[in-house]
Each structure stands twice: as C-alpha cells, then as structure tokens.
Amino acid sequence: xxxxxxxxxxxxxxxxxxxxxxxxxxxxxxxxxxxxxxxxxxxxxxxxxxxxxxxxxxxxxxxxxxxxxxxxxxxxxxxxxxxxxxxxxxxxxxxxxxxxxxxxxxxxxxxxxxxxxxxxxxxxxxxxxxxxxxxxxxxxxxxxxxxxxxxxxxxxxxxxxxxxxxxxxxxxxxxxxxxxxxxxxxxxxxxxxxxxxxxxxxxxxxxxxxxxxxxxxxxxxxxxxxxxxxxxxxxxxxxxxxxxxx
Amino acid sequence: xxxxxxxxxxxxxxxxxxxxxxxxxxxxxxxxxxxxxxxxxxxxxxxxxxxxxxxxxxxxxxxxxxxxxxxxxxxxxxxxxxxxxxxxxxxxxxxxxxxxxxxxxxxxxxxxxxxxxxxxxxxxxxxxxxxxxxxxxxxxxxxxxxxxxxxxxxxxxxxxxxxxxxxxxxxxxxxxxxxxxxxxxxxxxxxxxxxxxxxxxxxxxxxxxxxxxxxxxxxxxxxxxxxxxxxxxxxxxxxxxxxxxxxxxxxxxxxxxxxxxxxxxxxxxxxxxxxxxxxxxxxxxxxxxxxxxxxxxxxxxxxxxxxxxxxxxxxxxxxxxxxxxxxxxxxxxxxxxxx
Ligand SMILES: Nc1ncnc2c1ncn2[C@@H]1O[C@H](COP(=O)(O)OP(=O)(O)OP(=O)(O)O)[C@@H](O)[C@H]1O
Ligand SMILES: [Mg+2]
Numbered sequence: 001x002x003x004x005x006x007x008x009x010x011x012x013x014x015x016x017x018x019x020x021x022x023x024x025x026x027x028x029x030x031x032x033x034x035x036x037x038x039x040x041x042x043x044x045x046x047x048x049x050x051x052x053x054x055x056x057x058x059x060x061x062x063x064x065x066x067x068x069x070x071x072x073x074x075x076x077x078x079x080x081x082x083x084x085x086x087x088x089x090x091x092x093x094x095x096x097x098x099x100x101x102x103x104x105x106x107x108x109x110x111x112x113x114x115x116x117x118x119x120x121x122x123x124x125x126x127x128x129x130x131x132x133x134x135x136x137x138x139x140x141x142x143x144x145x146x147x148x149x150x151x152x153x154x155x156x157x158x159x160x161x162x163x164x165x166x167x168x169x170x171x172x173x174x175x176x177x178x179x180x181x182x183x184x185x186x187x188x189x190x191x192x193x194x195x196x197x198x199x200x201x202x203x204x205x206x207x208x209x210x211x212x213x214x215x216x217x218x219x220x221x222x223x224x225x226x227x228x229x230x231x232x233x234x235x236x237x238x239x240x241x242x243x244x245x246x
Numbered sequence: 247x248x249x250x251x252x253x254x255x256x257x258x259x260x261x262x263x264x265x266x267x268x269x270x271x272x273x274x275x276x277x278x279x280x281x282x283x284x285x286x287x288x289x290x291x292x293x294x295x296x297x298x299x300x301x302x303x304x305x306x307x308x309x310x311x312x313x314x315x316x317x318x319x320x321x322x323x324x325x326x327x328x329x330x331x332x333x334x335x336x337x338x339x340x341x342x343x344x345x346x347x348x349x350x351x352x353x354x355x356x357x358x359x360x361x362x363x364x365x366x367x368x369x370x371x372x373x374x375x376x377x378x379x380x381x382x383x384x385x386x387x388x389x390x391x392x393x394x395x396x397x398x399x400x401x402x403x404x405x406x407x408x409x410x411x412x413x414x415x416x417x418x419x420x421x422x423x424x425x426x427x428x429x430x431x432x433x434x435x436x437x438x439x440x441x442x443x444x445x446x447x448x449x450x451x452x453x454x455x456x457x458x459x460x461x462x463x464x465x466x467x468x469x470x471x472x473x474x475x476x477x478x479x480x481x482x483x484x485x486x487x488x489x490x491x492x493x494x495x496x497x498x499x500x501x502x503x504x505x506x507x508x509x510x511x512x513x514x515x516x517x518x519x520x521x522x523x524x525x526x527x528x529x530x531x532x533x534x535x536x537x538x539x540x541x542x543x544x545x546x547x548x549x550x551x552x553x554x555x556x557x558x559x560x561x562x563x564x565x566x567x568x569x570x571x572x573x574x575x576x577x578x579x580x581x582x583x584x585x
Contacts, residue, residue, distance in 0.1 A: 037358035052471065090464035092531035094456075101461060102453050102473030114452045156472075169532045 001064060003195050004049070004164060008057030010071030011044050018044040020219040022058070026164075031186055032194040033206030033227070037215035037239055042199045043085050046166040047214070048080040049197075051075030054134035063163070073102065079163035083170050086198075088154040089141050095148070096124035099155045132181045142144040154182065164195045169207060183209050203232040209216045214241055222246070255432055269532065271524050272573075273524045273540040277547060283447045284551035291554060295330025298433060303494045303544035305439035306501070308539065309494040310448045311517045311524075313487030315538045318521055319450075320483050321530025322383070322390040326397030327491045327517060330375050331510030333403035334495035338368035340507035344479040361420045368496040369489055375401055376488025380481035398514070405507040413506035417499070435497050442490070447535040448450040459483060465528030519566065529581045544569075 004026040011019040019041045026032055036042050048055050051069025060067050069075045072082075087240045089098050097104075100120045103133055107116040123138040131152035141149060150173050157165050159200075171179045186196050200206055206213055207227055214224040215238040223230075223246040224237045230246070236244035284291045310327050317324050342364035377398065382393045427434045450456035461469040462476045470476045480481045499505040524541025526533025545566060 071473070072471050076473060084471065088465070088468035090461045090468050090531070092460060094462035097457060100470070101457075106454065106455065113454070114459060115454060 002026060002061075003063055005059075005061040006049070008056045009039075009045070009048060009060065011048060011053075011056050014122045017219050019055070019216075022216075022221050024214065024221070026195050026197070026223070028163075028195060029190050029193045029213065031190050031198060031210045033210035033213040034131055034197055034216065035201070035206060035213060035235060035239055036205075039218075040216040040239075042216055043168055046082060046168055046197060046199065047084075047157060048078055048159075049075070049164070050166055052082075076102075077205075079160075080166065081157035081160075081162040081164070082166040083150075083153045083157060085169055085172075087149055087167040089149060089152060091142035092140065094121075094138050094140055095128075095135050095144070095152050096121045098141055098152050098237070099124045099127065099137075101156075103159065107243075114137060118186050123159075124155060128157045130158070131155065131185070132236065133178065147175055150174050150242045151178070154185070162194065164197070165189055166197045166199075168199045169201070170198070170204065179205065186210075203235055206235075217241060249417070255460040264574070265580045265583045269525050269576070272539065272576070273367040273537055273544055277540050277544045280547050280551065284547065284554070288551070288554045291551060294431075296550070296554075298431070298436070300543075300546050300550045301436045301439075301457075302501075303434040303550070304542045305433070305435040306580045307495045307499050307513060307517050307520070308439045309442055309490050309497070310487065310513070310540040311520045311538050311542050312442055312535060313483075314517050314521045314536055315524075315526050316351070316450070316459055316483040316486050316531065317390075317448070318518075318528060319459050319530060319533060321463045321466070321585050322480065322483065323394060323485065323518065323528075324376075324379070324397075324487050325391070325394040325514050325518075326375065326379065327487060328510035329398050329401035329405065330372055330488060330491040331495040331498060332505075332507050333375065333401045333408070334372045334492040335499040335505035335509050336405055336408050336414065336507065337492075338364040339417070339499055340408075341367040342417055343414060345571070355412075356584035357470060358418065364421065365493075365496050368492040370492070370497065372487050372488040372490070372492025374488070375491075376484040376486070377481070379488075380484035383484065384477040388567070405509075408508040411505045411507065416435055417503055421543070422500050422503050422557075425497050425503075433482035434503065438493070438497060438552075441462065443535055443539055444495075445464055450534055455482070456516050460531050463532075464486035465531075516545065516566075519570045521571075522577065523569060527577050527581060528574065529577070532580075 002025045006022055006024040009019060009022040020044060020156060034042050034045065047053060050071045051062065051074050054068065067078065067181055090101065095119065105116040105119045106113045121137040124176070128135045128137065128151060129155060131151055133148065135144065135148040135151045141152060150170060152171055154176055171182050174182070183205060186198060189196050198210060200204060210227055212224065213230055215222050217234060222244070225246060234246060238246060290296055314324060316328065342358050342361065344358040355548055379393050379397050383386050383390050426436055449457060458469065458474045458479045461474055462479045466476050495509070498509060520541040521538050522528060522534065522541070524537030540575055541560055548566065549562055552565070
C-alpha cells in the first residue's frame, strides 16, 4: 500500500496557479526525484505535504488515512520531516538550538522545566558528526557558511525516526564531499524503509539515488516514471518543454 | 591562497565578534566609567544613601523596562506603558480606597480594601491592557507601533476620564510600605526590581518560552514553521509588559502616596531608551535582561550624577538623547554587520 497518495492537488495564490491537479503516489522505501524549472511548483508541492499551507483542492492520504494539516507541527507529528528551501533558521540562535527548535529537550528541576542545553548540544554534535559536517553546535547560525546552515536544516530531520523526508534542494549550497554525504543519507533512509522526495536541479544526484523521477512544468506534472526508463537528456527536455510529456 | 583566504575569514569573524561584544558590554562598561567619573567629581556620589536613592529611583521604570525587553526581543515595541501606569495606579488606588466615590477623599479611610486586592487590581488592568493590544497585533495584524500608539492615548484618556482630573491620595501604611518601606536598609522597590530581574533573566535564558521569544524575534516565519506558536508568544510578551506596568504603577502610587491620571507621562521614552542602550536590538532577537539592568542604571546614574554636579535638567535631557541616538546608530551598524 502506498505510504503517501496525492490526488487532484491544486494550489492557487490569488490569480497564480502554482499547482494544477497533481496526482502522486509513493511507496515505503522509495525515493522520488522532483524536478522542474524555477517556479514550476516543486516547493509548493512539498510544502503542502508538510502542512505549511493547505491545498486549494485535492486529497492527501497518508498511510491509508486522509489528512488535513492545519499547521506544520501536525505533519511533523505524523512523521513528515522537511528541509525547507530557505532552511527556516533563526540566525540569532546557535546551531543546536536551531536543530531542536520547537522540540527542545527539557530538564525538570522540581516543578520547573528548563532547557537542557547540554543534552541538545551533545545530540546535535552527534548528528553533525554523522553528516560529516564541520558545524559546531554552539556556534551562532549567523556566523555560518551556506553549507553549515544547510547541515543544520538537514540535522533537524534526524531527531526522530520519520516516515517521509522531504528535501527541497538540500545540496544547493554544500561542497562535493557533503553532497556525497547527503546522497548517502538518502540511500540509508531508503534501506531503512523511509520515503524521500528530493527536489534538485542536479540531474546526476537524482539519477544516482532516486528510484523515480517526476517533472513539473508550470504547475502540472508532465512526467512520472522509473529512473531506469528515463535518461538525463529526456528529463532535461521535459523540464524545458522541448519534450511535451512522458 | 587557501591560507590567505582563511586568515581573512578569521579576521572578518573577529570583527563581527567585536561588534557582538560591544553590543553586549558597551552599557556595563560605560556605566562603570560613569560611576568612576562621578565618584571622583563628587564625594557624596558613592555614599550609601545616594546609592540607595539612585537604585530606588530606577527600580520602578526598571520593572517596566524588564517587560519592554521581552517585547523588543520579539521585534515589537510598547509605547503605551506610561499610560498603563496611570490607569493601573488609579485602579489600585480606587480599590484600596474602597470605590470610585472616594476619588476626592484625601485622608486614610477605614472602609478600604486590603492591599492585596489593590495589587491584584493593578496587575489585572495592566494585563488586560496588554492582552487587548496583543490581540490587535496578532489577530488584526496592526503593527505594534500603531497599536501601542493608540494605547498610549486611549489608556491616558481612560485614566483622565476615571479620575475626573484630581489625584487619589492618602493610603494606609500597609500600602505605602511597598513604595517607601525598607528591608534591612534596602528600599522595598529595589528588592522587587532585583527579584523580578532575576526571574525574568531565568525565564529568558533557561526556559522554552524564553527561547521562543528569541526565535520569534530572530525569524518569525522560521519559528512558526518549526512549530512555535509565534502569535501566542507575541501575545504573551504584551501581557507580560502589562503585568509589570501594573506592578510598577502600584509601587509608584505607594511611593508617592498618591495616584493620578498624569502619572508616568513620557515614561515610555525613558524605558525604551534604557532597553536599547542596554544592547537589546530594535531588530529583535538580540539582547537580554542583564543589558537592560545596565541600561536602566546607566540612565539613573547619569541623571543623579548630573544633578549632584548641578547640571540643569535640560542638559540632562540632551545628553540622554544623544546617548540614545548613539546606541541606536550602533545597533543599526551591528545589525548590518550581522546581516
Ligand atoms: N506564498 C506564496 N504566495 C504567492 N505566490 C507563491 C507563493 N509560493 C509560491 N508562489 C508562486 O507559485 C509558483 C511556484 O513556486 P514554487 O516556489 O513552488 O516554485 P519552485 O518549483 O520551487 O521553484 P524554484 O526552483 O525556483 O525553487 C511561483 O509562480 C511562485 O511565484
Ligand atoms: Mg523551490
């Protein structure tokens, strides 16, 4: 049974039709590459799945149950993690606090509940080590490089064991070595039964880790097929519109 | 090549750290300097009586400045605190006196209510004022500057309406103790200020709510996406500043043994100045209670020292104005560097 099933999902912002009648089905342990030109609607689609905003029309079925998320936390509670394209970081806070933002670790002293910074720093350091990132938990995000910031956003998805991980251009700002780590992470997520949607403009990345590729063009899905049946040339043609559909 | 690049990166980091360091410690360092200068220029400056005098003077506006710190950390502002002080002070006074009919009475009445009820009245009115403004800001999406500018005139108007113009004076000794009493030489308002400052510091630094105040000020959209209820946090900071304005209003009326509709006129400017001079950024997300205490003391010490040196109050105003603009200019510079 599909873990995630979208049917007829549309989204308009005023007069702008960002998404138009999207059907999408994902299996457990499957990685989907989501591609398309700038403004094609990729971010809008994953944000709808993550509960950032509701669809204007259409149904979302998660694990056999129809869901309507009013807030992103609700999607998080149902096991959907997302790395936002803009990363959604607070520059004035440390890396560790950003990782734990909204689900801080707490230490009780009598009736009082205090932040457990030590535990958060320690756990964040472990996650950064796993991701082979140089990021230090206590550093303020405002002092960080683009790649370190991205590592902080990726680290958020490692706090719990989610069902679905949505990654909106997670490799846009990071080094070759760290791209390899993120791709390894996606492979690891697949073998442990997690479902991944990877948005990327980098065809080689999508072809190396994803099982399927879907292409959006101006809010419509113009292709959705196994990687094995496609080629980078075909995908490029689909993105630009040189190929109508496949 | 790499070496040069990394050294430059390091230098840039250090410059940023200097800016952060100054943003955090400029006020305490300047405060120490002032204390040193005034103690050299005037032999009575460090006399315990004068020290207590300064502390007592700053403790009432200091209480409100603590609340204002929460508000400014979320990138908000509350211009209505001076008017809240007038309204809350009258609320406490009427309750203590046992009703509105007592408004023109001067002596100590027997029929009044216990002091605790007067305190609760002041706190309740302050929190209600904060809640109304908080709702307007979070639900109606009116900018804090505009909402609290409206509050500034509306709450003052209510106070004037309620009082009919005259002061309410003559409270019981139980009441005035809160403004005039001492515990082991230390004025009660000072003790209240210190206790509230410590609690506020703990809340901001060590609790989830405090972290969320910083997160909302740093990036409200990101805070929301990560499951923080930014509206709730924003609403609460205005209730907190209202609560502390109410408390300060009660202590002020106790100290003056009188409450009136013109109390706290222009107080908001001094308070915002103290918070900003203390290093809390008007851009939100940066600052804290330690800085605010330093900022409040800085303004208090400056006023007191200049009075001791017979500098006119007009000149004091000019000096404080200049320091405020310098602090904001530095805040702008620091924010650009952080950018
Ligand atoms: N919150 C919003 N309000 C109004 N319009 C929006 C909003 N979010 C997206 N859009 C519009 O919807 C369309 C799709 O945007 P989206 O961000 O999903 O594109 P994308 O495929 O992720 O592009 P990119 O590759 O540049 O990230 C664009 O025309 C965009 O302007
Ligand atoms: Mg996008």
